Amino acid sequence: MHEFCMINNQPYIRLHTPEQFRYSVNLSYMERSALECMFIVENGTIYKAVPYLNEPVLIEISSEDDRFLRIGFPGRTVMPQQEMCDFVIHYVREWFDLYTDLLPFYKLAERDEWLQSVVQPLYGLRIMGIPDLFEALCWGIMGQQINLTFAYTLKRRFVENFGTYAEWMDHQLWIFPSPDIIAMLSVETLMALQLTRKKSEYLIEVAARMTDGRLSKKSLLQACDYHQAEKEMVKIRGIGPWTANYVLMRCLRDPSAFPVGDVGLQNAVQHLLNMERKPSITELHELSKPWKEWAAYVTFYLWRVLY
DNA sequence: GGCCAGGTGGCCA
DNA sequence: TGGCCACATGGC
Numbered sequence: 136m137h138e139f140c141m142i143n144n145q146p147y148i149r150l151h152t153p154e155q156f157r158y159s160v161n162l163s164y165m166e167r168s169a170l171e172c173m174f175i176v177e178n179g180t181i182y183k184a185v186p187y188l189n190e191p192v193l194i195e196i197s198s199e200d201d202r203f204l205r206i207g208f209p210g211r212t213v214m215p216q217q218e219m220c221d222f223v224i225h226y227v228r229e230w231f232d233l234y235t236d237l238l239p240f241y242k243l244a245e246r247d248e249w250l251q252s253v254v255q256p257l258y259g260l261r262i263m264g265i266p267d268l269f270e271a272l273c274w275g276i277m278g279q280q281i282n283l284t285f286a287y288t289l290k291r292r293f294v295e296n297f298g299t300y301a302e303w304m305d306h307q308l309w310i311f312p313s314p315d316i317i318a319m320l321s322v323e324t325l326m327a328l329q330l331t332r333k334k335s336e337y338l339i340e341v342a343a344r345m346t347d348g349r350l351s352k353k354s355l356l357q358a359c360d361y362h363q364a365e366k367e368m369v370k371i372r373g374i375g376p377w378t379a380n381y382v383l384m385r386c387l388r389d390p391s392a393f394p395v396g397d398v399g400l401q402n403a404v405q406h407l408l409n410m411e412r413k414p415s416i417t418e419l420h421e422l423s424k425p426w427k428e429w430a431a432y433v434t435f436y437l438w439r440v441l442y
Numbered sequence: 443g444g445c446c447a448g449g450t451g452g453c454c455a
Numbered sequence: 456t457g458g459c460c461a462c463a464t465g466g467c
Binding site: 444445446447449450451452453454455 | 456464
Binding site: 280281282283284285288329331332333334 | 462463464465466467
């Protein structure tokens with residue numbers, strides 16, 4: 136549900152959110168890294184360019200009472216046409232994971248003391264998504280086996296070399312490169328950004344598959360079977376179980392996705408359980424049994440404990 | 443200077 | 456199936 140509003144000649148959409156949502160806790164997640172290049176956060180407002188019919192649309196997101204979302208359109212004095220508004224509303228809902236009902240997750244956490252201690256302080260946090268499948272896959276591949284700071288550096292170089300941007304005030308708001316641009320690059324071109332040879336090959340291969348239609352978000356979601364989608368992704372070189380589950384979690388919206396080999400997850404569990412060593416994969420599967428269906432959410436919340 | 447990093451593919455038994 | 460190892464370089 137939403138309303139179209141005006142304030143000081145600025146059009147905005149007032150978007151209703153589920154009860155299990157708090158803007159502030161999501162905002163602090165968005166503020167976690169100054170190195171992030173796909174959106175800007177300033178004074179509690181998130182600015183982003185979203186791709187609408189190959190045309191970047193600037194949006195600004197803020198909140199009313201920590202509950203309602205306000206979606207504004209910087210630089211516009213009239214409300215955009217209906218189709219664009221519908222697109223933006225859907226984009227924001229997907230980005231903030233507002234289509235997911237978190238009530239069962241919180242009910243589950245109430246019955247598990249350990250889980251509750253992780254979940255309760257972050258009440259209202261959603262898995263902030265990466266709606267663009269190509270971006271999600273690239274980010275997963277780039278981030279493998281390197282520290283997060285360097286991963287952000289690589290993404291920035293990738294985006295600034297091959298993406299497009301819209302200007303807002305003195306900022307550039309970037310649109311992630313489209314697969315057809317990347318599919319045409321040589322391995323050496325990507326290696327110049329300090330991606331490894333293998334990662335460069337993987338990125339170009341994923342781009343080629345998305346360009347010719349062998350791989351798409353639609354086809355992965357078509358079977359309505361996340362396990363099948365995972366199998367499809369893992370067939371592709373450079374996408375292992377971690378990356379596939381990461382993409383299931385942040386793009387395809389499978390609440391039970393579980394990147395169990397994730398070192399951040401392992402560190403968080405080790406820390407919270409006061410273990411002397413990192414938990415094994417087997418131990419993590421054992422631990423996750425009670426909340427298996429919500430493993431993506433638990434993982435996301437656990438990341439917030441350490442990062 | 444050394445260990446670790448939001449892993450994966452490939453090889454070997 | 457399960458255990459190593461190269462990759463390849465920045466961050467701290």
